[in-house]
Amino acid sequence: MGRQLVILAGYGDNSSLESTILKFCNKNVREDSIRNTDEGSFQLDAVNDDENRVSTCHLCLDAHVASYFRCELLRSRAFARQVWIHFANQSSSTHLTTIIVQVSLEPSVRYYMDQRFGPQIQLLVNERIELDHIMSCLSTLGGAFSSLGDQLIDCAKAAGKISFQQYKIAEKLCDPVTLMRCQLYLAISFIQCNHFKKARIVITSVYRAIKSRPEGLQEKRVISMCLGIWAKLKYHWHLEKNNIKLKYITETNKCD
Structure with a gap:
């Protein structure tokens, strides 16, 4: 035996x-x-x-x-x-x-981190840092295109594409507030491209979603963005309804 x-x-x-x-x-x-x-x-x-x-x-x-x-x-x-x-x-x-x-x-008086799990956590941390960096770069680039979107339709479309890419990154980050902000950025692009119905749907859905949260969890910045973009939507809709077009005149000096 x-x-x-x-x-x-x-x-x-x-x-x-x-x-x-x-x-x-x-x-x-x-x-x-x-x-x-x-x-x-x-x-x-x-x-x-x-x-x-x-x-x-x-x-x-x-x-x-x-x-x-x-x-x-x-x-x-x-x-x-x-x-x-x-x-x-x-x-x-x-x-x-x-x-x-x-x-x-x-029972252990002191708890230790699992050494094998550490490298896996480090990969997640590095991924989060890279995604945050990419999100910051896209926000800067999207803001530049969006500022020119009222004048140039191509810039408005480019800003909308950038907002869509930000939305995809925010999904990986699992950040609901960032997702809402990306949706509002896309709504601005819709307004500049005269897609008022799409913009209205996006703004109202985001506003209802943020207001459905408890009072302590409501993001005041997102609510202010909804109200501001809604005012922009009403203004552009009024201009389009009355066939009023914004004209930008640029004067250049010619050198002899």
């Missing part, structure tokens, strides 16, 4: 126990004879043994230390073998087949 090292870990007597079982040969064997099983434990070739002796040991470990202890048992064949020898030497019996180590877990 093979030898077993059983690790039982839990918080107190009434909590559920997590068990880890590692199986060894009852005779001295070379470490390279250890092979991994599907259960993730170490299996050695079984040898018949007439005696069946069990020894129980008790440990009190920090939860983090116990987690490291279990991981090392499953990772290192040499460490698992040395743990068996250590607890076997503490027993008076010379023919042990099972050693049960009962680990009483203590």
Whole structure:
């Protein structure tokens, strides 16, 4: 019969126990004879043994230390073998087949960040920084085109395309306020292109969405933007209705 090292870990007597079982040969064997099983434990070739002796040991470990202890048992064949020898030497019996180590877990005083999870978080942080940088550049560029949109229809269309790209980035950022602002930027482009119905739908939907929030969560800047863009919509609609066109006269001095 093979030898077993059983690790039982839990918080107190009434909590559920997590068990880890590692199986060894009852005779001295070379470490390279250890092979991994599907259960993730170490299996050695079984040898018949007439005696069946069990020894129980008790440990009190920090939860983090116990987690490291279990991981090392499953990772290192040499460490698992040395743990068996250590607890076997503490027993008076010379023919042990099972050693049960009962680990009483203590809550950690200090919590540590998972080292493997750190690089994944760093990737998300870097992505967020890049998206914020791109959003700032697009806001500057879109504002320049939008300021010329009242004069040049091509600039108004370009500002609308930039607003649409900002909207797609805001979706990745999962920022509802930025999404609303991008929609309002697009509404300005609609107004400058004389698409008043589309602009009205966008402005009213954003205004209703922001006002449906609780009073403390309402973004005052978005509400002011809605009111200001609505006033711009009414002004341009009035000009279009009365066939009034804005004329911009540029005088240039000719050099002899």
